[in-house]
Amino acid sequence: MLIKPKVRGFICTTAHPDGCKAIVKEQIDHVKAQKHSENAPKKVLVIGASMGYGLATRISAAYSGGAATIGVIFDKPASGARTATAGWYNTAAFEQFAHEDGLYAKTINGDAYSSEIKKQTIELIKNDLGKVDCVVYSLAAPRRTAADGTQYTSVLKTVGSSYTNKTINLKDNTVGDITVEPATETEIEATVKVMGGEDWKDWIDALRAADAIEDNAVTVAYSYIGPDMTHPMYADGSIGKAKDHLFETAKKMTAEGAVKAYISVNKALVTQSSAAIPIVPLYISILYKVMKEKGVHEGCIEQMCRMWNEKLFADKAVTDDDDRIRMDDLEMSEDVQAAVHELWKDISTENLPTHADIEGYHTDFYRLFGFGADGVDYEAETDQNVSIPSLG
Numbered sequence: 001m002l003i004k005p006k007v008r009g010f011i012c013t014t015a016h017p018d019g020c021k022a023i024v025k026e027q028i029d030h031v032k033a034q035k036h037s038e039n040a041p042k043k044v045l046v047i048g049a050s051m052g053y054g055l056a057t058r059i060s061a062a063y064s065g066g067a068a069t070i071g072v073i074f075d076k077p078a079s080g081a082r083t084a085t086a087g088w089y090n091t092a093a094f095e096q097f098a099h100e101d102g103l104y105a106k107t108i109n110g111d112a113y114s115s116e117i118k119k120q121t122i123e124l125i126k127n128d129l130g131k132v133d134c135v136v137y138s139l140a141a142p143r144r145t146a147a148d149g150t151q152y153t154s155v156l157k158t159v160g161s162s163y164t165n166k167t168i169n170l171k172d173n174t175v176g177d178i179t180v181e182p183a184t185e186t187e188i189e190a191t192v193k194v195m196g197g198e199d200w201k202d203w204i205d206a207l208r209a210a211d212a213i214e215d216n217a218v219t220v221a222y223s224y225i226g227p228d229m230t231h232p233m234y235a236d237g238s239i240g241k242a243k244d245h246l247f248e249t250a251k252k253m254t255a256e257g258a259v260k261a262y263i264s265v266n267k268a269l270v271t272q273s274s275a276a277i278p279i280v281p282l283y284i285s286i287l288y289k290v291m292k293e294k295g296v297h298e299g300c301i302e303q304m305c306r307m308w309n310e311k312l313f314a315d316k317a318v319t320d321d322d323d324r325i326r327m328d329d330l331e332m333s334e335d336v337q338a339a340v341h342e343l344w345k346d347i348s349t350e351n352l353p354t355h356a357d358i359e360g361y362h363t364d365f366y367r368l369f370g371f372g373a374d375g376v377d378y379e380a381e382t383d384q385n386v387s388i389p390s391l392g
């Protein structure tokens with residue numbers, strides 16, 4: 001069938017298999033062309049492996065260190081005239097390329113928060129790899145069903161008082177004010193349950209209990225800090241409380257001694273998850289303009305490949321004083337932030353094209369779903385039914 005983008009709110013409900021494949025290939029080619037660390041792990045579990053930072057980490061692990069990878073994803077295959085999700089096509093393409101290149105790559109599809117998926121993943125590790133030596137935790141989810149059946153829904157709100165600042169309406173590229181209301185205590189607790197460290201630790205504990213993780217294995221999860229105009233919404237908001245919990249969980253797991261747990265603070269980028277946060281997309285589009293002009297812009301793959309080879313698995317992990325990996329080093333550099341603040345001060349609908357890289361924002365958004373890849377004929381009939389090799 002002919003596959004075209006259908007955008008509803010913050011997501012695109014269609015995805016293009018050939019486009020996703022071409023974009024996965026571009027990411028693989030990027031990693032192949034970089035210098036690789038000698039210390040990279042060889043058996044890597046990636047939880048949240050189908051999109052954004054998780055996919056980029058899986059590609060970096062496989063194509064930097066030649067690692068065997070198991071990816072946990074939560075995606076849907078095509079059904080009738082509905083396309084599969086982009087994460088499904090990305091994973092199918094990744095496995096295909098990895099197998100052609102002689103790399104082990106298998107996938108578990110289901111809710112990573114559930115005990116059943118943890119059990120299935122551990123069985124696969126024990127059967128095929130024995131133990132993993134690295135666990136990447138890259139879930140970004142709106143809700144979680146806990147082991148006792150309770151449903152928690154995360155919110156993107158402030159904490160304490162409301163906050164008003166500029167935001168962009170991505171439907172018509174207009175800039176206006178938005179007021180974000182504070183989360184209730186219950187909403188904050190629910191956000192911590194979904195995006196905090198509890199499930200990360202559940203994974204590590206389950207792997208340890210099953211003897212499916214090497215002693216002194218490394219585990220990493222992702223966070224964001226950003227500049228002050230985003231703090232009420234992000235670092236000091238409900239999601240920030242969850243990220244604080246994630247950080248405390250890293251310290252706790254490292255203190256327990258069986259794994260070395262890291263938080264990597266990554267750059268703000270267009271992903272399915274960040275598109276839904278008020279204020280942040282306008283900041284990202286200004287940031288893109290500034291960083292591209294300065295020649296220091298990176299996407300998920302550049303970030304994760306650099307993290308893998310130059311920070312996490314450098315001779316000694318490169319961290320800040322709080323033992324965090326700082327992949328936001330270029331974003332937070334003084335000259336970049338000064339330029340962003342200058343543009344932020346008077347950005348409006350009228351000057352958006354000169355003050356922000358709004359075209360770059362939209363291009364990246366469509367590429368998340370496989371639209372806009374080089375060398376793909378979007379007018380051609382395309383088979384939406386694609387299988388993930390290891391899922392049959």
Ligand code: NAD
Pocket residue numbers: 047048049050051052053054072073074075087110111112113138139140141142221222223224265266267268269270271272273274
């Ligand atoms: P994303 O939406 O691109 O990817 C999230 C992944 O999690 C997807 O593959 C999705 O399918 C998977 N997932 C969601 N629920 C799942 C479930 N129940 N079971 C299994 N898989 C599930 O998001 P992202 O932006 O790559 O975010 C990944 C991490 O990086 C998050 O912790 C996020 O906070 C962090 N981060 C993102 C940014 C940014 O700007 N995008 C910046 C810094 C840190």
